[in-house]
Amino acid sequence: MLFNSLPFAYFFLLLVPLYWVLPRKPQTVLLLGAGYYFYSCWNPKFLALLVASTVMDYFCGLAVARIDDSKKRKAFVFLSMALNLGMLGYFKYVNFFAESLQVALTQMGMHVSIAHLNVVLPIGISFYTFQSMSYVIDVYRRDIPPTKNFIEFAAFVSFFPHLVAGPIMRPTTLLPQIQNKRTFNVGQFYEGCYLIFWGLTKKVVIADNLSPIVNELFGRWVTIDGGLAMLAIYAFAIQIYCDFSGYTDAARGIAKCLGFELALNFNLPYFATSPKEFWGRWHISLSTWLRDYLYIPLGGNRGGNWFVYRNLMLTMIIGGLWHGAAWTFVLWGTYQGVLLVGHRLLEPYLAKIDPVNPMDRAFWRVTRIVVTFHLVCFGWLIFASKSLQQVGGMLTAIVKRPSIPEANYLVPVLIVVLPLFLVQLAQYLTKDLNIVARTPWYVRSLFYTACFYAFVLGGNFGGSKFIYFDF
């Protein structure tokens, strides 16, 4: 059940009034039921995995809190990690590793046939396993007390607005919201509706209209010219941003309508002035999760420079692999790691360039934004490509066959991207993501109406799924 579908609209319109007329405890039961129903709409069989992960982590959490023996406590944390990562590994990576092993063995002259398992990736598994696992780790670290109420914990893991594509919520922020009484707030509800509307507009109007152009151009990588190759990469950068941030905006909006606050996941990422800043603005919930549960445990910024670089590289490679089971994702993660390490090395030199003149400062800032955007775009080329040959092919086209993109591709891309750019520019310049909400009512009315008609007239209602559902 996709947010951009009529079945979801029915589900939500039925759920919301019922939810708000119930007292807190039945409300939480309803939330749990809604979460399980929402998840089982994709494939009821995989609900068992979600329930298994929930039950295991609930008991692991209780055990970790009750036991004082540090070895036994660690054992329960490992048990939780083994179960969650085992599930993730089996469903997401088993064929990838098997195929890679077979290729490696073949290259060494050993011809071994490793069976390809017919495994379907359960939707959202990368998200809920991380969230559920982090609960046990937080209890282990004594950041939060374990919840004794299984329904509340299960509602936390299966909270449907962010169940399948995040944002990955920390137990420290979401669990108390489930445990505490929620009261209906008109302002919060209104903000929620606006976020749903804006998120779906980004998805249906921008991402879904760019999708066929991106697919066509990436599909023609052998013969494509440089201008179209560049356009394909730019269009993919906008598509993936609008697709994913559209989903998380809708998820945050839906949560707000139910009285919850989910974490901000995107903060104008393409206005970042460095790779480090980019990762502070893009998929923030994953970046912070990786920082707190991987980078810092690996040693973080402690130790010498080489340790820091190693930790950065490992974190980003694992982050890349989290996105998908393919070597292009490993390469993408490695590339992001290299960017972060490179930036760290260059940072002292960049800090020296600190123009005093406001015009020079603005120019320097714009230059850094443009450079960072292109570095990120190169990463998207790796990310979107099906093979390393495709990466090479697209790059060759850009270098050897430069051209101005044809108008029949360029114009549709500009038509959908320019309005978004103007809104984001206003947000960036005012340093205010809620700039629209702070404009006079008639400006808001015009903006909403423009979005509404962009949605109705320009929306692609094919009901395409969100890109991050595959991760």
Add this chain to the structure above:
Amino acid sequence: MMDETRPTKRGAWPLGLIGMLALVALTERYISKRDTDLGTMYSIEWRMTGEAVKRQAPLAKICCFGTSLTRMGVAPRVLEAELGKPTYNFALSGGQPFASYTMFSHVLSAGGKPEAIVVEFKWSALGVDYAWNERVLPEMATLGDLAGFAFTARDPIFFARLFLVSKFHSYRCREEIRANILAAIHGKEPKRNHERAIMARNALVNKGANHSPKNDFKGAINPDEPYLFPKDWKCHPISELYIHRMFDLAASRNIPVFWLLPPVAPQTLARRIEIGAEDRFTDFIKSVSGKHPGVTVVDARYSKFAVDAFIDTTHLNRDGAVALTTALAKTIGEGLGMPRSTTGLWVSLPDYRPLDASKVEDMGQTLASLWKEKELARKARR
């Protein structure tokens, strides 16, 4: 970093939202007044036919329902001349049984007392999903009709889509608005304007029917065309249900039904016979009509209509329409004289015989007269 937590000033009323709703309401009203310009040929045809019910239903003694095959192939003027009874053609291009049933029930509720009805269901419209007419249904059906349809189909999502199409003119006409915007960007006038005027005028002259002039169709077919040559044709159960409902409704008012099976072009028929499509369709017709004694099947499929009676693989031109309607009129005339219990018959129409079709105006003539009027108006302005 951006500030998302800064509180926004909010009054007691969400004025932005209220303003948007007002603007949307105004825009929708504006579009609804102009959706004749924005509609497609089909949507305008469906709306015109729906609007004709109130005016024509109380007068018409013979009512025709069906698809474009009937709209182009049955000439009310000829039926009137042959039978001496006022006739109107309520057929809708691409119409599925629900559309025909709805038109028929609207005719009855508008005070219509037809002495006979002619119905036709094209195999392609029967074989596809019941949502096929989604875009055009609200042009002639009420929200109550649509809710009933969605309830029969047990499909709440379908109802939601029908509701959106029904209530939001911008959503209903989105493809046309997009096409018009693109045409405006390229400095072109939407091509459909004059075609719509011809269709509307021709339907007015021909009492709901549209008749085409002869063209250069030579009968060629594309054997791979899936809709013409279905490998495994089956009527959708919802469509079958509405055929039964339509026949039951006619029986409840004691109205004889003439189920017309129009001809198709010779090569198309030969191919359909070869792949067994006609046999499957015949079996279906027999199974349905066998349950309704008031239904007479009028089979013109094997009446050897010449290729020059068609404008394409399935639609008759004016000559073909006049020939078919003349033969149909005879059957209706004979059928109307019979007691009801004996009308459960299968009548094969005689072989095709070209007749004088000059009394029926085709769309070529309509175009010419429109041009003439335009010229006269221009001269008068000078």
